Amino acid sequence: MTVADKPVPVPTPVTRPFWEGTKEGELRVQKCDACGKHIFYPRPGCPFCGAADPSWVVATGRARLESYVINHLPGPGFKDDVPYVIAIVTLEEGPRMMTNLVGVDPDPAKLTLDMPLEVVFEERGDQVLPKFRPVEVKA
Amino acid sequence: MKPGEIAIVGAAETELGALPEMTELDLHADAARRALADAGLTLADVDGLTSAVHSPIDVAHYLGITPSWYDGTSVGGCSFLVHVRHAAAAIAAGLCSTVVVIHGESGRSQKGRIPRQRGADSMAGQFELPYGVVAPPNTFTLPAMRYLHDTGQTIEQLANVAAVQSQWADGNPRASRGTAKTVDEILSAKMIAWPFTKSMCCVVTDGGGALVLTSRERASDLKRPPVYVLGTGEACDSPIVSQMEDLTRSKGFRRASAAAFAEAGITVGDVDHLMVYDAFAHLPMYGLEDLGFVGRGEAGAFIEEGNTAPGGKLPMNTSGGGLCYTHTGMYGMFAMQESVRQLRREAFKQVENVHTSVVQGVGGMFTAAATLVLSDRLP
Ligand SMILES: [Zn+2]
Numbered sequence: 276m277t278v279a280d281k282p283v284p285v286p287t288p289v290t291r292p293f294w295e296g297t298k299e300g301e302l303r304v305q306k307c308d309a310c311g312k313h314i315f316y317p318r319p320g321c322p323f324c325g326a327a328d329p330s331w332v333v334a335t336g337r338a339r340l341e342s343y344v345i346n347h348l349p350g351p352g353f354k355d356d357v358p359y360v361i362a363i364v365t366l367e368e369g370p371r372m373m374t375n376l377v378g379v380d381p382d383p384a385k386l387t388l389d390m391p392l393e394v395v396f397e398e399r400g401d402q403v404l405p406k407f408r409p410v411e412v413k414a
Numbered sequence: 415m416k417p418g419e420i421a422i423v424g425a426a427e428t429e430l431g432a433l434p435e436m437t438e439l440d441l442h443a444d445a446a447r448r449a450l451a452d453a454g455l456t457l458a459d460v461d462g463l464t465s466a467v468h469s470p471i472d473v474a475h476y477l478g479i480t481p482s483w484y485d486g487t488s489v490g491g492c493s494f495l496v497h498v499r500h501a502a503a504a505i506a507a508g509l510c511s512t513v514v515v516i517h518g519e520s521g522r523s524q525k526g527r528i529p530r531q532r533g534a535d536s537m538a539g540q541f542e543l544p545y546g547v548v549a550p551p552n553t554f555t556l557p558a559m560r561y562l563h564d565t566g567q568t569i570e571q572l573a574n575v576a577a578v579q580s581q582w583a584d585g586n587p588r589a590s591r592g593t594a595k596t597v598d599e600i601l602s603a604k605m606i607a608w609p610f611t612k613s614m615c616c617v618v619t620d621g622g623g624a625l626v627l628t629s630r631e632r633a634s635d636l637k638r639p640p641v642y643v644l645g646t647g648e649a650c651d652s653p654i655v656s657q658m659e660d661l662t663r664s665k666g667f668r669r670a671s672a673a674a675f676a677e678a679g680i681t682v683g684d685v686d687h688l689m690v691y692d693a694f695a696h697l698p699m700y701g702l703e704d705l706g707f708v709g710r711g712e713a714g715a716f717i718e719e720g721n722t723a724p725g726g727k728l729p730m731n732t733s734g735g736g737l738c739y740t741h742t743g744m745y746g747m748f749a750m751q752e753s754v755r756q757l758r759r760e761a762f763k764q765v766e767n768v769h770t771s772v773v774q775g776v777g778g779m780f781t782a783a784a785t786l787v788l789s790d791r792l793p
Contacts, residue, residue: 284540285533294540316537316657342560342661345608350548358608361545361552363560363656373556373656375545383608388563404544 281352283400290317292331297403302336302394304370305329315370336394338364338407341371345381364392364407378408417678418792420502421633421640424453424626425754427747428518430588430740433620437526441518441622442473449514449624454637460626462501462513466493466744467528473516483510489650490777491691491744493517494625495784498750499646501627511628517747518622525620538654550693551615552607554779557661558696559609564662567699569609571714573600575695576614576737578723583734586762590617591738614695616741623747625754630792641757644770645678645787647671655779666783667704667774674785679793680770682706687756687771688728689749692735698722701774702730705785729765732756746775750786757790 286294296303305314309326313334320327343362353359360376377395379385392407426448428441436444442465450456462483465473470484485500487493494517501513520527532538547553562568577597583589595613603611633640649669652658659665675681682705690701699713707728708716716722722730733739733752740748753771755761773786 281546282534282539282543284544285535286540287535290540316541316654342557344552344555344559344610345605346546346552347605348548348551348607350543350546350552353546353548356546358605359546361547361556361607363556363661371656373542373545373547373654388559399544 281399282350284402284404289319293317294402296333297396297405300396302334302405303331304334304366304368306332313366313368313370315366315372335367337367338392338394340376340386340388340390340392341365342388343376343386345383360386362407372405375406376408377406415502415506415643415646417644418642418789419630420505420627420643421630422625422643422754422788423628423633423636423638423640424449424455425624425751426452427623427751428621430619430621431590432522433520434523434525436520436620438468438518438520439473439476439526441520441620442468442516443477445518445622445624446477446514446516449626452638453626455512455626459512460514462504462510464494464497464501464513464515466497466517467530481510483513489782491693491746492775492777492782492784493744494747494750495773495775495786496648496782498625498627498643498786499648499784502643502646505627505629511632513627515625515627516622517624517742517744519742519744520620521741521743522618522620542654542656550779551610553655555607555610555694555696556655557658557780561662561696561700565711567711567714570597570601571718572609572695572699573597573614574714574718575692575698576600578717579692579731579735579737581724582732582763583738586734586739588762589734589739590619591734610694614737616693616736616745617738619740619742621740621742623751625750639758639790641754642789642792643786644789644793645674645676645680647673647677647785649673649783651780651783653778653781658780664700664704664776664780664783666776666780667701670783670785671705671772671774674772674787678787680787684770685728685772687732687753687765687768688730689735689753689771689773690730691745691749691774691776692731692737693741693745693776695737697776698730705772705774724763732761732763732765746777746784749773749775753786753788757788
């Protein structure tokens with residue numbers, strides 16, 4: 276198995292701004308013009324208040340670790356990566372995302388819930404995936 | 415449906431385990447024939463049929479019947495609980511009189527499967543699968559660390575769920591894991607997705623099961639003791655686990671159970687026996703809390719105190735559940751079968767004085783949920 280076997284997301288008309296954003300190094304999420312809430316995953320309307328056509332904004336990329344597993348059961352193309360961290364992170368703007376953690380050992384002692392994270396971007400096929408790494412703590 | 419208006423009059427499972435000679439359609443057919451035989455009925459009596467993943471029309475045609483009502487709701491492992499709810503409503507409405515609710519799945523041998531692929535342009539395909547999530551063991555388990563953290567519970571308490579259930583399965587020749595295990599043994603099993611070891615994840619088997627439902631009036635003429643449907647509920651949360659409303663509570667469990675308990679006119683204090691769909695060890699903990707049997711953060715201690723174990727005041731997952739008994743992929747049918755066995759006094763580990771049994775199902779990764787309140791007595 277090689278990286279080429281790993282799943283590559285295929286954007287849809289509704290999600291395309293998200294995937295165009297990652298190629299430009301931006302983590303874009305939707306924001307409802309009516310109720311002001313941030314929305315993820317992308318949708319044609321606001322799931323909170325029903326307003327149509329939410330706007331797109333650039334998120335800060337700052338997040339915290341919400342939950343995770345240290346996975347030993349590799350997905351397609353991930354055989355050489357085990358064990359790896361599959362995480363749910365909560366963006367500063369509110370929405371949660373699934374992701375992988377990078378730049379940290381897959382060790383429960385190193386993975387503290389609520390630890391601060393920041394987005395990094397990694398190429399995957401013809402797309403770019405957002406992943407997250409711990410924020411360096413400055414002395 | 416009025417409580418007790420509809421009854422389960424036949425129930426049976428196929429052989430379980432590794433059944434490489436049977437396709438999923440064969441498992442459906444075998445399960446249906448066994449349940450009808452249990453009820454003392456034949457295929458000629460059936461005018462309603464349900465199945466999940468496989469179209470009910472495919473299943474009906476394979477059996478050689480032409481039902482006038484069918485339901486193919488396919489929302490994962492609780493589909494069959496949803497089917498019971500829909501079938502009860504359909505019988506009560508006069509759309510049909512005798513429904514067979516069927517499950518058959520070749521989860522282990524993978525014979526005659528319909529592909530369950532999610533496209534790369536689906537929401538899961540875009541926002542989950544690229545991160546190397548391949549299967550429920552590394553997806554359904556994702557909320558657990560947050561749940562344990564926020565409720566002040568431990569990985570040992572999570573492992574103890576599997577340990578207690580192994581006591582129920584102990585000695586049962588039909589159980590895939592039929593030997594009692596300690597918490598230490600469960601924690602030292604092969605790591606699958608930390609903190610979940612293999613023993614904290616369900617078994618993977620082939621098998622099937624079916625239930626026959628009809629009206630209370632008709633049930634009284636049949637040979638088996640009726641199991642009455644007192645209340646039902648169905649609910650939903652998120653199609654992808656990262657977006658569930660609250661990682662530490664199941665919206666589906668809460669909504670489906672509230673509907674079922676209200677319809678049945680019961681509270682948790684009335685429940686003698688509980689089945690909570692346990693694809694993974696955290697689910698019974700969520701179930702105990704979300705259905706209101708214990709307060710938030712109290713499930714682990716409640717289980718440690720032996721309340722759900724053999725001899726406890728709330729026997730739970732008394733077959734050993736998906737963790738120990740069997741789990742084909744869509745386990746809900748087997749949870750219902752154990753409730754029926756307990757209410758008919760024919761379980762492998764029979765509990766005394768069971769009159770009200772609750773079955774809590776889940777589908778997908780906390781995506782769908784359904785609840786049944788069943789009883790051997792009319793309200
Ligand atoms: Zn809105």
